[in-house]
Amino acid sequence: MNAPQIVKQTRGRSQHTSSGAPSDERWIQILDVSTELFRTKGFAGTSMRDISEAVGLLKGSLYYYIEAKEDLLFNILKGLHDDGETIIEEVQFGSDDPISELRNYVTKAVIFAGRNAKRLAIFLRDFQCVPADKRSQIISEREMYVRTAEKLIEEAQQAGLSPESRDVHTAAILLMGAVSSTHEWLQPEGPRDIAQVAAEVADQLINGIAS
Amino acid sequence: MNAPQIVKQTRGRSQHTSSGAPSDERWIQILDVSTELFRTKGFAGTSMRDISEAVGLLKGSLYYYIEAKEDLLFNILKGLHDDGETIIEEVQFGSDDPISELRNYVTKAVIFAGRNAKRLAIFLRDFQCVPADKRSQIISEREMYVRTAEKLIEEAQQAGLSPESRDVHTAAILLMGAVSSTHEWLQPEGPRDIAQVAAEVADQLINGIAS
DNA sequence: CCTACCGATCGGTAGG
């Protein structure tokens, strides 16, 4: 599978028996199957029947777990958002070596993109399918990531480690666009160690800024 | 609108009157409207009724121009492919300055991405919705672009202009991923000259490789 | 290009 799916979301269902809610497994399975299908066929291109059959239920039974199809998408993307937030939180601003800080940040982001390739693809493709009133709970991650990069690039410029001629916003959005595009070809289970590939990627991208 | 739509595609309709086929305009309008809707709502999320109403026809009337919904997608993406092919054809291999050649290539590709942002977004999102037997006519562009970058990077390495430690394929796919991601924020009609922004983008990306 | 229509499938619900 692809990426951890921590639960604890509202699903309008009450835990019934003792000793570990039994159908949490079902819920996780539903999310995993939905993730796989949304990635390959897109949100609009995936029917509730597609999902239910892959899970082994009847279509209507899915509504025991959700209220609407969009709930599946929301839960998948909320999980991605929550798992990714750590990366930004770990960034140290005001370091004396902002370039190293930026390199660490990019490296982590690339590894994250590789490990969460499916959910990231769904985010990039179908975020707009999340009902408008729920979108703010998945605050458009891209902007946060870009803003973080902007701050570090600014610090690098002020430290004389990056040419001030370069437009910070352009540099940052290009950088993060490159980072998120890696999900399309990174293979976390592939022959090459993902941490090593990520370091290589970060190196190339940071070189472009630091020179 | 966004990008030129040269026609001359099969559409199962015969020119009737003299002096310039009158409903070629309609056909172009249909493609333009489809491009706009496919970009914002996705191929699967756009209905034939959405398109027909935006054009000002009834749904069934669209089938005077096409045989299936997929024909619209195919024509849009075939047009993108044809328009983009020039960029690769203009690349000079075996130059004595492969880095400059790579910079020119990347600059052109970025400008193209900006000018064809809508169609590129559709390509990246819904290429897989093109019927399998027609996909080869839009030979997965990405691969051609990546291969072209690979060749130029190899030449740069052999000329001692890029460290040989760097994996060529990784460098090339990262580079082209960054290039194609620019369609999301480039504004060809915006305040800044797109050629200038493209040069800036190319500079940053090439710096990462040449260093 | 419209009229009038097709079967299939869509997301979703009531009631158990």
Next chain:
DNA sequence: CCTACCGATCGGTAGG
């Protein structure tokens, strides 16, 4: 979680 069902909409067609 199943049974049985809903109205709405889907892509597409015949015939003019």
